[in-house]
Amino acid sequence: MYRYDEFDHAFVKARVAQFRDQVERRLSGEITEEQFKPLRLMNGVYLQLHSYMLRIAIPYGTLAPRQLRMLAYIARTYDKGYGHFTTRQNLQFHWPALRDVPDILEHLASVEMHCIQTSGNCIRNVTADHFAGATADEVADPRPYAEILRQWSSLHPEFSYLPRKFKIAVTGAERDRAAIQVHDIGLHLKKNAQDKLGFAVYVGGGLGRTPMVARKMRDFLPEEDLLSYTTAILRVYNLHGRRDNKFKARIKILVHETGAQELTTQIEREFAALKDSDLKLPHADIQAIQNYFAPPALPPRPEGGGVLVRAADDGNSFARWLRHNLHTHRNPDYACVTISLKGIGDVPGDISADQMDAVADIAEAYAFGEIRVSHEQNLVLPHVARADLRAVHDRLHEIGLATPNAGLVTDIIACPGLDYCALANARSIPVAQEIANRFADEERQEEISMLKIKISGCINACGHHHVGHIGILGVEKKGAELYQITLGGSGDENAAIGEIIGRGFGPTEIADAVETIVGTYLSRRLDASETFLAAYQRLGPAPFKEALYGSHAKAA
Amino acid sequence: MKLLAANRLADGEAVWLGPDGQWVEDISAAEVARDADSADRLERIGHEAFLRNEVVDLELIEVEIVNGQVRPARLRERIRAAGPSIHPGLGKQARKSAFTLI
Incomplete structure (x- = not known):
């Protein structure tokens, strides 16, 4: 690193x-x-x-x-x-x-950490695919470019007082695990026909009170133009962003009000003036940063294969963990491991000091000292030999972090909500806990397969509810908490904003409502291979509405 | 009925204005203003404490008395008084009185 x-x-x-x-x-x-x-x-x-x-x-x-x-x-x-x-x-x-x-x-x-630019109307922490530098499906590690952006944007005098906060995310894979299309700038690192690295550039995505999927402004931006093009985008935004209205100040509103085509013209004009300036990245500089992210030397460990094939038939918790918490590493002897911070009934994303120490020990013993944080509030060990998975699982199990639920219905994103946040209108965490308890049965979770529930305690949408397959938004109505449900959202490469399904539900009804939605999916899906999202896209909202608000449903 | 809520400057702790101008960590020890004049007085004392850099984020909040206990009208303020409704072993929420608030 x-x-x-x-x-x-x-x-x-x-x-x-x-x-x-x-x-x-x-x-x-x-x-x-x-x-x-x-x-x-x-x-x-x-x-x-x-x-x-x-x-x-x-x-x-x-x-x-x-x-x-x-x-x-x-x-x-x-x-x-x-x-x-x-x-x-x-x-x-x-x-x-x-x-x-x-x-x-x-x-x-x-230990080379700080809190600079984690607040304020500046360029915030640049996020990336949590499997970066390890996953089999990426063209290159996106983190060197995120680091270049970090260095460039740190205390950038021109961009320290933007109209509003500004978030950038980078991925190096076709499969978008960094939710780039709901960021102010989303960068998809790819190769062109000449095998050159560059970016598809998305601008104007965001959640909050006006959720929008970003527009693609460039299909291929050569890597050396990263800073000049980003500067061009920010200059146009800095000049024309709505400083008159906090709720309309994000770049997504500028894209929407100006029109993507006109804004692209303005950005390209600015870019033409900057393209050959000092902002052009010399190849040697890119290379120098890339060297910091050189992957660890991974010795051959072919002995892992057979062990895992036998374990996978066991039907126990380890076998489930293998099925759900692994991601394909580019080296077949290795795997990327997701450490779920979503133990049933636990607070999503919380980790105790003792668990932190233990994860650090495990990372040193088995994962070449590398740890990642995912935007889904889990941790990742990006390089674990398959032969060591049993040991890693058992060590995680000892500290209560071997829940085999990555990507399943209990792997819920939840913002801190009204339990902590001064902006929140309703609690998020207890709702996540209740839903997780409701779906605790591991066999049932597997039957439901991939289903992303995301919960926010206010319209600012820190819990990404708009892009949840099932999204839950907490609001305050007549002094009480009320939860609105959206269905069909997605934060991946097919980003979509979920649709509000109908009237909201009270705190004691929301878990029942989720049960009803999941039950409707299970009874209507074509077969076990059709995920919730695919089924919703095929069926539309009607059967879910019917199930939720039929004559016997308890809508608030 | 109203109480004056604030956060202590040095550590951020949620506090309420108690008798004799003291800031208390337990809402049940706070001074209740039963009329507009008393509420004004609380605000005046609070503002002086703000100027002395003791507290920040002052706010008069609506409360009622239920079974002899002070209960804020808004859930937000009840959670503030009781502590988060999670991690029951930590902080204000570990106090016995917290359970009756939310």
Whole structure:
């Protein structure tokens, strides 16, 4: 992975010292809350319902064991012993004291981490496919380009005060696991007919109160033009984005109001002026960054094959874990392992300090010291020899992290919701817990097969409900929680925004409603190979509406 | 009836204005304003504490008394008083009084 150079170290260290001074001045009353608030937000410190919250950037979701151990240390020393992984591959601590934050930042800096640009109207943490650099289906590792974007965008003077926040995601595979089409810029790394690397560029995707799927602005942008084209997009946005209205300030609205064709013309005009400027990436620079992401030397481990073939017939939990929590590695002796942070009844994305330490140990022992965070709030060990899967499973089982449910109905995304968040209108986590408990039976989960439920506690959609196969949005109605259901959303390469199915459901009814939807799918699917999403696309909303709101349904 | 809610500046803890201008961590110890004049007084004391950099995010919240216990009208404020409805072993939610609030 990328290692800080002298400049990076000095920069982050200076920033910690700066923030320490700002906190001291705030606590002594030298500066007011109004003056301090933008400063704390620039360092990832929010004020939530019960306390401050600190959001730590995990660039493109790549973590080293020493970093995870430091997060465990911080969780124990300064928080309540756990952390929460988010849908943007970051980690949040929900209970830090403001007076401790400078010390926390200093600890983070010692392992090359920080909280810069995890808030504010700037370019946020660049996210990437969590299987990057390991998966069999990618043309190249997208993370070097995410790192180039990170370096370029860090404290970029022109783009530090954009009309609104700006999110970029990168994938190197046709199968989109980074939800690039619902980002402000989505980059799909691909090769052209001449075998040259470049990007399909998507612009103007986003969720929130006005969900939109991005428009493809370029089918192939040569890799050396990455920064000049991105700069062109941001210049047009910075100039014309709606600063007059916070709710219309994201680039998706600009794309919608201007029209994709006209906006492309403006971007291309800007790009033509920048194309041969200093922003053109020299091949040697790309190569230098790529070298940081060189995959580990993977020794041949052919002995894994036979063991797994026998284990797969067992019908036990390990066999299920093999079926669901593995992803095909480009080396047939290896696999990418998903560590589910969705134990039945647990808080999606939460991990205890002890679990963090244990995962760091497992990654060092069996996974070449590489750990990833997925936007689905799970962890990934990208390089595990198939021969070691039993050992890895058993070690994960010991710490309660071997739930065999990746991609299944209980692998639910949920935002922190009203349990923590000052913006939320309803709780998300207890809904996720109840649905997971309802579908706890592993055989039943397998029967249902792939089904993505995503829950947000407000219209800002941190839980990505718009792109859930079943999406749940919590709202407040007459002082009580109410949950609206959307069906048919998808965050992959066939991105789609789910459709609202009808009236909402109360907190005690929402799990029943999900049961009804799943039951309708099971009774109407063509066969076991037809997924929920495929069945919904074939059937449309009618049978689900009928099942939910028929004369005996309990709609709120 | 109203209470004055805030977060303590130094650690962010959710607090309420109690008797004698003290900030309390348990909502049941907060001072209840039963009329507009009392509510104004709470706000005035709160604003002075804000200026002394003791608290931030001041808000007068609606409450009622149910079975002799203070109960905020909005769920948001009930959760704030009781702690998150998850991780029952940690923080405010571990207190016995929290269970009756949400």
